[in-house]
Amino acid sequence: MTLQSFVRKIYQGVADRQQMYRLFDRHGQRPNRWENDDSALFAGEWFEIARAEHDTMLDILPPLWMRGEMFALREFLTESVTSVFYTLHIDGRTRYFHAYCDLSQARSPVETRAAIVERESWPVKAMTHEERLEHIWSATHDEYRGYAGERFVPEHRGKRTLLVYGLGRTELKLLKDLTDDEIAAKLPVHLRHLPAKTAA
Structure with a gap:
């Protein structure tokens, strides 16, 4: 299986609740699921959500940690990868995002936040x-x-x-x-x- 480990946007637009849950495990059909450490498959994936979905995830369980405009879920997807949710102010608007961060790398949540802000600050709407x-x-x-x-x-x-x-x-x-x-x-x-x- 091809693994990825770079920060990347995986969905254009704001995912609704149903789409958000599908995106959480968009690799669910992968072969040999759970037999390997699939951290690199998920780490770095991010997409935008609405405030209601952000707040729902905050209310599900006490977060693992909260730091300024972000919090991490207590339940890990893989050994070191978990969901991190962001409230970011970009171009005068408050927006909400979900990303999978590898917490074995201490700067992963901060670097992911920086990548999201950089990507969403493009002056022209475009897609790679x-x-x-x-x-x-x-x-x-x-x-x-x-x-x-x-x-x-x-x-x-x-x-x-x-x-x-x-x-x-x-x-x-x-x-x-x-x-x-x-x-x-x-x-x-x-x-x-x-x-x-x-x-x-």
């Missing part, structure tokens, strides 16, 4: 190629996404896949191999024409 792929993966129903298995060459097994509909056929493709046209077809209409931005 990677954000387009992450949004598609996040928004696709479990029945239409999965992980490469025996049909794929060994070096691709465990990588993320999607069902793609073409002219009279359905094809299972690696997420990273989607063409620009396939990406556009899978994005919501309001996101299709956003300018592309190269990741820093």
Whole structure:
């Protein structure tokens, strides 16, 4: 399975409660779940939520800790990764975010906060190629996404896949191999024409 460990936005827009819970475990179908330390798979993923969802999560259990505009959940997703929720003031607006932070790295919550503020302060609304792929993966129903298995060459097994509909056929493709046209077809209409931005 391909693991990631960089800070990355995984959903464009404000996730509602149902979407928030789906995003909490968007890798739920991964092969060999729970057999390995999947910290790198989750650490660094973040998305925006509404205040109601933020406040609900604060009320569920006493937080592990609270520091200024952020708090961490007491229940860990993996050995060292847990949810951190942020209340951030960006461009004169108060906004709310969820991120998975690896608390074995002491600066992870602060560095994630800085990455969120930097990303959400772009002067022009845009999406990187990677954000387009992450949004598609996040928004696709479990029945239409999965992980490469025996049909794929060994070096691709465990990588993320999607069902793609073409002219009279359905094809299972690696997420990273989607063409620009396939990406556009899978994005919501309001996101299709956003300018592309190269990741820093």
